[in-house]
Amino acid sequence: MGIDPNFRTSRQVTGDHSGHKVYAPADPPPVPKEKALGIHGTIVGVDFDLCLADGSCITACPVNVFQWYDTPGHPASEKKADPINEQACIFCMACVNVCPVAAIDVKPP
Ligand code: SF4
Numbered sequence: 251m252g253i254d255p256n257f258r259t260s261r262q263v264t265g266d267h268s269g270h271k272v273y274a275p276a277d278p279p280p281v282p283k284e285k286a287l288g289i290h291g292t293i294v295g296v297d298f299d300l301c302l303a304d305g306s307c308i309t310a311c312p313v314n315v316f317q318w319y320d321t322p323g324h325p326a327s328e329k330k331a332d333p334i335n336e337q338a339c340i341f342c343m344a345c346v347n348v349c350p351v352a353a354i355d356v357k358p359p
Contacts, residue, residue, distance in 0.1 A: 251280070255355050257297075258357070261274045261288070261289065264288060270333055290330070293356065295356070302326055307345035317332050319331075
């Protein structure tokens with residue numbers, strides 16, 4: 251199961267973080283509900299509840315969209331690829347193609 255490609259319209263926005271929106275977790279989430287972090291980003295959405303901190307996306311991105319964000323105690327991984335610079339995305343889809351758990355969805359605004 252990868253990121254929900256419809257999250258931009260089907261999920262509530264629960265907050266803002268580092269200049270991007272945060273969307274509600276899946277219901278039910280793939281991790282215990284009290285630990286669920288939801289999806290970060292709109293142009294470049296990363297499902298933090300799926301992200302395993304593989305890091306391939308950070309290496310692959312030619313324009314440095316991602317930065318590590320520490321999430322201590324999260325069951326899937328204790329850091330996440332945070333799309334802090336999603337406005338810089340050039341839609342090459344490299345991150346989408348390398349993510350081992352399909353945690354990333356990219357859509358031009
Ligand atoms: S689609 Fe390409 S440019 Fe955009 S975040 Fe992914 S790797 Fe970076």
